[in-house]
Amino acid sequence: MEWKMSWSYLQVNHNTCIATIKNTTVRGFFKNNLSGNKIRIKFSNLYSPDTLLLDHVTIGKRKRDSSIIEGVQTVLCNGNEVIKVEPGEVFYSDEIDYPISSVEDIVLSIYIKNETNIYSVCSTWSAKSWYTTYGIGKDYTMDKDFPKTNNYDIYKVLQYDENRANHIYGISGIEVLTDSNIKTIALFGDSITHMSYYSDALTDITRDKYPGKVTIVNRGLGGNRLLYDYTPLIEIPSGGTIFGRPGMDRFKEDIYQWDTPDYIVVLIGINDFTHPYFFNRSNEIVSLEEYIKGITKLIETAHSKESKIIIGTVLPFKKEELEWFDKVETLRQEVNHWIREQKLSDGIVDFDLAIRDKNSPNKMDDSCHLGDGIHPNEEGGRRMASEFPIIWLMEEE
Numbered sequence: 001m002e003w004k005m006s007w008s009y010l011q012v013n014h015n016t017c018i019a020t021i022k023n024t025t026v027r028g029f030f031k032n033n034l035s036g037n038k039i040r041i042k043f044s045n046l047y048s049p050d051t052l053l054l055d056h057v058t059i060g061k062r063k064r065d066s067s068i069i070e071g072v073q074t075v076l077c078n079g080n081e082v083i084k085v086e087p088g089e090v091f092y093s094d095e096i097d098y099p100i101s102s103v104e105d106i107v108l109s110i111y112i113k114n115e116t117n118i119y120s121v122c123s124t125w126s127a128k129s130w131y132t133t134y135g136i137g138k139d140y141t142m143d144k145d146f147p148k149t150n151n152y153d154i155y156k157v158l159q160y161d162e163n164r165a166n167h168i169y170g171i172s173g174i175e176v177l178t179d180s181n182i183k184t185i186a187l188f189g190d191s192i193t194h195m196s197y198y199s200d201a202l203t204d205i206t207r208d209k210y211p212g213k214v215t216i217v218n219r220g221l222g223g224n225r226l227l228y229d230y231t232p233l234i235e236i237p238s239g240g241t242i243f244g245r246p247g248m249d250r251f252k253e254d255i256y257q258w259d260t261p262d263y264i265v266v267l268i269g270i271n272d273f274t275h276p277y278f279f280n281r282s283n284e285i286v287s288l289e290e291y292i293k294g295i296t297k298l299i300e301t302a303h304s305k306e307s308k309i310i311i312g313t314v315l316p317f318k319k320e321e322l323e324w325f326d327k328v329e330t331l332r333q334e335v336n337h338w339i340r341e342q343k344l345s346d347g348i349v350d351f352d353l354a355i356r357d358k359n360s361p362n363k364m365d366d367s368c369h370l371g372d373g374i375h376p377n378e379e380g381g382r383r384m385a386s387e388f389p390i391i392w393l394m395e396e397e
Contacts, residue, residue: 002180003040005259006032006106007130008173008217009122010194013047015241017117018157021169025140027109028168029062030130033207033215034176035101041075041093041108042173042258045085047120053112054083054170057093058141060107061100069107069144071098085170092175100176102212109141110170121155121167126381128200129216131166157237163195163370173258183393185216186261186307188251188298189268192315193220197381198351205385210394217261219254225271226294228284243271248294252301263393264302266295267312267351270374273331274317277324288334299344310389311345313352318363319373329362347389354387355380 007030039059045052060072076094077083083093100106124130134154135146151166152159158167187193187202199218206214223230223243230243244250247268255264269291276285295311302309313336318325336352355376357365364373368380376384 001036001177002182003175004034004178004182004184004215005217006030006034006174006176006215008042008258009124010219010221010254011044011046011120011122011172012221013120013238013241013244015047015119015238016157017119018121018237019118019155020115021112021118021154022115023113023137024154025109025111025135025138025146026132026168027107027135027140028130028132028171030106030108030174031203031207032100032104032106032176033102033203033212034178034182035212036176036178037097037099038177039096039098039100039106040175041171042090042175043077043083043085043093043170044090044172045087045120045170046090046172048087048117049119050087050117052085052116052170053114054085054110055113056081056111056139056141057083058109059096059098060109061104062107064103064105072142073098090172095177102207106174108171108174111139111141113139118169121169122172123165123167123194124196124200125163125165126196126200126378127166129196129203132168160236163375179212182212183214183263184259184261185214185263185265185393186219186255186259187216188219188247188255188264188266189312190220190224190271191222192270192376193218193267194222195220195375197376197378198384199381201378201381201385202388202390205388205390209390213394214390217259221250223271224268225275226268227272227286227290231271231275231279231281233279248297251298255302256305260305261307264307264309265312265349265388266298266309267314269314269332269335270317273314273328277322277328286331288331288338291335292338296344308346310347310349311339311342312349313339315351315374315376316356316362316364317374318360349387349389351384351387354383
């Protein structure tokens with residue numbers, strides 16, 4: 001038996017207070033593909049200057065495709081019901097004796113009584129493999145249901161983002177003590193991974209085809225670049241810190257600090273190619289050689305940890321006429337040619353081929369993006385996930 005992540009996302013550093021919570025319950029619903037008899041929760045208060053007091057946390061479950069929550073019980077840390085998470089602290093709850101099967105999803109509820117500022121959250125835009133609801137006015141953690149408040153109304157600071165997300169604070173992982181033969185797939189990248197349209201579609205594929213045998217963790221970070229630190233943007237509340245450290249620098253920590261995945265899928269590069277032009281940072285224009293060096297570093301790190309690593313081709317992005325488009329498109333084509341031909345990784349996923357317009361291959365099929373030509377929507381995510389070599393992975397010894 002071994003602890004495996006049933007659900008895990010990165011907390012985003014918003015670098016400012018994005019919500020003030022008081023007398024509020026957040027409830028997260030998480031698709032689960034693991035079976036076991038024990039669960040533990042990873043609590044986290046990264047990027048916050050304040051102590052986080054969670055007055056009551058409960059875990060429950062519900063059968064797949066059912067709305068009925070069962071088996072609700074309190075989560076403890078060191079035997080205490082009130083869970084205190086200091087600034088920057090990350091730790092696990094006490095082990096919970098809790099039988100769960102791969103046909104049951106996990107329901108986690110967190111109540112905060114006193115006024116508390118929130119600085120970092122885990123987020124999903126697709127909201128298919130997990131989503132949240134908020135209840136204001138009392139501790140609803142033991143209740144089957146409650147009057148709901150929209151995420152958008154809780155996080156008013158984040159309303160600048162026209163693509164609405166679901167958020168949860170205080171946690172960044174849920175683990176199940178399960179069969180050690182379970183395969184873990186970590187998805188590493190930028191917003192295309194983080195927004196979760198393709199990771200959620202892949203989650204559904206693995207649950208349907210390989211129940212109880214595969215778990216997926218999301219290590220995407222919107223705006224992330226492989227080679228450079230976050231792009232400063234005074235126009236957004238965080239100033240750009242949400243984009244994170246360079247992918248090369250964060251890879252080892254974000255992938256391996258809490259787990260060792262069997263497979264890693266890397267999809268990153270579009271921000272390296274476009275940000276220098278979009279945001280007038282000409283000193284950060286990247287070359288093919290620099291990109292190859294960065295990806296090679298990720299491959300070497302994965303192999304040193306005995307993980308297999310798969311590289312995804314970079315998606316097309318043309319939506320409007322841009323004077324610098326030809327330069328970036330030439331680089332993208334060179335990068336994708338190298339990805340398809342290289343033998344350093346353990347495989348590739350041709351996301352570009354799956355999602356591009358058949359008549360104009362330098363742009364995304366219009367049925368596949370959110371309207372901006374860059375970010376896949378549900379259909380785009382479905383096509384990307386369908387391109388994934390899950391059968392090949394599961395047939396490996």
